[in-house]
Amino acid sequence: NAGVTQTPKFQVLKTGQSMTLQCAQDMNHEYMSWYRQDPGMGLRLIHYSVGAGITDQGEVPNGYNVSRSTTEDFPLRLLSAAPSQTSVYFCASSPTGQGLYGYTFGSGTRLTVV
Amino acid sequence: AQSVSQHNHHVILSEAASLELGCNYSYGGTVNLFWYVQYPGQHLQLLLKYFSGDPLVKGIKGFEAEFIKSKFSFNLRKPSVQWSDTAEYFCAVITGGGNKLTFGTGTQLKVEL
Numbered sequence: 001n002a003g004v005t006q007t008p009k010f011q012v013l014k015t016g017q018s019m020t021l022q023c024a025q026d027m028n029h030e031y032m033s034w035y036r037q038d039p040g041m042g043l044r045l046i047h048y049s050v051g052a053g054i055t056d057q058g059e060v061p062n063g064y065n066v067s068r069s070t071t072e073d074f075p076l077r078l079l080s081a082a083p084s085q086t087s088v089y090f091c092a093s094s095p096t097g098q099g100l101y102g103y104t105f106g107s108g109t110r111l112t113v114v
Numbered sequence: 115a116q117s118v119s120q121h122n123h124h125v126i127l128s129e130a131a132s133l134e135l136g137c138n139y140s141y142g143g144t145v146n147l148f149w150y151v152q153y154p155g156q157h158l159q160l161l162l163k164y165f166s167g168d169p170l171v172k173g174i175k176g177f178e179a180e181f182i183k184s185k186f187s188f189n190l191r192k193p194s195v196q197w198s199d200t201a202e203y204f205c206a207v208i209t210g211g212g213n214k215l216t217f218g219t220g221t222q223l224k225v226e227l
Contacts, residue, residue, distance in 0.1 A: 031213060040123070042204060042217040043158075050213060058214060090157065097213020099146055102160035 006106035023091030031097040032074040036087040118218035133192040137205030146208040147188040
């Protein structure tokens, strides 16, 4: 049982480049979400999804796009990377968004934009 | 908007000392409360959660937390810390039966031998 798998683990981008951070879960969880973690700021919610075909914005959505075509996958797209998007990105999933069973987090993607 | 405050940003303790990390939230209605831990270089793991019932919640690795509604608090405690408890600890909240998990800024705990 792999849980939540994030790829890549590390990435360096040049300003203006685009890329997709991948997130996949094999637990049949309906709820998935993306966070970014910055020193001294904790984790901030970027986007979330309560099921296939349904997404919504979190606290810091600007500069990021998401889609949810399947239950298993929830990719995060950076359309035009900026240095301010340098961060560690975590994907999380849960049976429901209310967290009754806790959220399962992936191991993270460390992104540097130069 | 909901928010979570963690007052202690850095805590240094000796092994066997007692631990209490503060957490306050700002929301007047129903809350679901969580403590997560992040060991160096690892992802977040759930320590414990409170949804309803007994306000004293016991979690993994000897941690517990007490929900005090009148103080909007959910402080994390451990009677005797170990070197292996060195990690960053995050308080988090979901309000009003919603589906957005909001984190505090975290507390870095260092336990010295």
